[in-house]
Amino acid sequence: MQLLTAAGAAILFAASACAATPAESIDAELRRLFPANLPGAAVLVQKNGVTLLHQGYGLANVELNVPIKPDSVFYAASVGKQFTAAAIMKLVEDGKLAVQTPIRQFFPNLPATWHSITVEHLLHHTSGIANVFMDAAFRNAAFADHTPQDLLQAAIAMPLLAPPGQDFAYSSVNYTLLAMIIEQLSGERYDAYLARQFFVPLGMTQTHYIQNAGLIRGLVTPYEHGPKLAVRWSSTLLFGGGSYASTNADLARWTAALQSGKVLKPASLKAMNTAVILPNGHRVPYGYGIRPHTMSGQPYIRSSGDIQGFHAEIVYMPASNVLVSILSNSDDAPKFGLFPAARRIATLAAGTALPAPTPRQLADSVLQQYAGVYTHAGERYTFEVKDGRLLVQYPANGKWETLLPLSPTEFYYEANSDFRIRFASGTDGKPTSQWYDAVPVDDDTDPVFVRQ
Secondary structure (H helix, E strand, O other): OOOOOOHHHHHHHHHHHOOOHHEEEHHHHHHOOOOOOOOOOOOOOOEEEEEEEEEEEEEOOOOOEEEOOOOEEEHHHHHHHHHHHHHHHHHOOOOOOOOOOOOHHHHOOOOHHOOEEEEEHHHHHHOOOOOHOOOHHHHHHHOOOOOOOHHHHHHHHOOOOOOOOOOOOOOHHHHHHHHHHHHHHHHHHHHHHHHHHHHHOOOOOEHHHHHHHHHOOOOOOEEEEOEEEEEOOHHHHOOOOOOOOOOOOHHHHHHHHHHHOOOOOOHHHHOOOOOOEEOOOOOOOOOOOOOEEOOOOOEEEEEEEOOOEEEEEEEEEOOEHHHHHEEEOOOOOOOOOOHHHHHHHHHHHHHHOOOOOOOOOOOHHHHHHHOOEEEEOOOEEEEEEEEEEEEEEOOOOOEEEEEEEEEEEEEEEEEEEEEEEEEEEOOOOEEEEEEEEEEOOOOOOOEEEEEE
């Protein structure tokens, strides 16, 4: 066995002392993702119940130069769907409901095409009910207050997208109807029932029901692209599907309690965490208000929410007991969205993140062979070479991004090294490009784009 000399031991000690801790690596990544002079995010990272990082990045209010704090409040948007789903399952556990109950039992005046819609179809977004927010006429009226019954009538006025149970079509109206069912069966207001069952017992003191909260202390200002102030629809449209504002601490408290079995019985929690399988065998990563994925064969449970100027991403990795909560007030940051940002932070906390790659040097002649427009199903990637670098534009009017070479045929995005582009030739000999994620969730296959 070779022993270290004193000098060698000193060098090894110095190197280990300089190695970044997980918290330092996460902080460095977040500072890169969320510039200090722009709207940003509050972030909480825990492992084995221990907080690794709880910090704010960027500005809560750009006009007043107010920084985001760890306990800043944000609209949680569709993250709140899991509150609604858990409340439904609590009613199931109390014997007041079954998930296979047809919803016409609660809404007797539904059209005949809706008669086979069940409570579980609403939970899974497989009811076929259209997303009223995509209707142009409804969007024009979205700044006015609407009752839950108004939302139901707007949905009834639109044809079902598919027969109930046959396909997945995300629509927040599903969760509005679930909230209405909660009120019917509990005899309480939706928010009062959730507070009594969940928020008060768990000590979630900074979780606010938006419609009657009035002024919320610590609420950040939301921003659209620019940044410019976000124009928000009436909060009444969020009933059941995104009714709450909250903090990372409260959302982490909720996630830890739910996933550890302190909120629901094991069968109910399993149902919430299980992806729906459609009749054609296709697996959709959506359970009851939660998005269950797998990553490297391990469960990767997430919940997300987006509404004008507010974005949320909650991740729980059971195998490594890692929890990440990110709440953002910006449509601009981070560049590729909260989903990959949260995944990168989660893998850093778990110790499974890919190391930063080292780019290769390629001649312009190699880069030039990839220049051109590549299309697939109406979408396109455009590649060009400038100043010795390969650039990509996607979508058609998007920002140009720099690609760095991993090999003569594979490149990674300078702004996010987990995002990659692979060049090849199709069976017909035509050049192709394929986007892929180096740390993918599930087994999705990314489409191949063919050069025109």
